[in-house]
Amino acid sequence: MRHSDLFDSLAAVLSGETRKAERPIVTRHSIREMMHSKARILLAEDNIVNQKIALAFLKKLGLSADAVVNGIEAVKAMEAIPYDLVLMDCQMPGMDGYEATAWIRNPQSQVRNHDIPIIAMTANAMQGDREKCLEAGMNDYVSKPFVPQVLAEMIEKWLPHRKEA
Numbered sequence: 001m002r003h004s005d006l007f008d009s010l011a012a013v014l015s016g017e018t019r020k021a022e023r024p025i026v027t028r029h030s031i032r033e034m035m036h037s038k039a040r041i042l043l044a045e046d047n048i049v050n051q052k053i054a055l056a057f058l059k060k061l062g063l064s065a066d067a068v069v070n071g072i073e074a075v076k077a078m079e080a081i082p083y084d085l086v087l088m089d090c091q092m093p094g095m096d097g098y099e100a101t102a103w104i105r106n107p108q109s110q111v112r113n114h115d116i117p118i119i120a121m122t123a124n125a126m127q128g129d130r131e132k133c134l135e136a137g138m139n140d141y142v143s144k145p146f147v148p149q150v151l152a153e154m155i156e157k158w159l160p161h162r163k164e165a
Contacts, residue, residue: 039084039159041065044074044100045121046092050144054087054121057148061155069093071100078104078111085159088138090122097122098136105137117158121146 041058045051046069058065066081068074070092077083086104090097101118104111120133120141130141142154 039063040081041155041159042074042077042081042083042086043067044069044071044086044092044097045089046070047089050089054146054151057151061152063155071095071097071103074100075103075109075111078113078116079109082112083116085155086116086118087121088118090120090124090133097138098132101137117160119154119158 041063043051043054043058043065045054045067051067051069055065055067065087066077066083068077071088072095074086074088075095078086088097088101092100095103097120103109104116104118105114107114117140118138120130120136120138121144122129122133122141123144129143133141139158140154142151
């Protein structure tokens with residue numbers, strides 16, 4: 001949690017303010033809800049260190065994730081398994097994240113869910129990179145190295161909330 005988030009939350013509570021927050025705050029409650037979901041996440045990341053960090057973070061949130069090292073493997077995995085969310089690195093060997101997203105969105109491809117939320121995870125943080133990801137068909141963008149709170153908010157925003165029966 002950032003100091004500014006804590007300060008803003010305390011100030012809102014103490015002042016009796018009821019306006020909606022600009023950004024949703026990820027709380028223990030919302031994380032607990034994510035933990036009870038049976039959501040499956042696909043992480044497409046070629047850097048093994050980044051992959052391990054992201055998988056450990058997702059595990060800490062109680063989410064199940066599979067990892068692949070390029071877009072070709074991501075598309076193959078999505079043909080076989082019904083994932084709920086994809087975290088997609090943009091620059092990978094073989095087939096990059098942009099090409100993989102185009103293939104996933106193509107109604108002629110054999111992936112199970114063409115409308116799956118895809119969050120770009122990229123070291124590209126220059127002006128226009130977010131727009132490039134959105135134009136490629138990705139739903140959102142987070143820069144690397146990712147800030148855990150930001151990634152948790154992104155997952156909370158895009159992950160379908162399916163509770164266990």
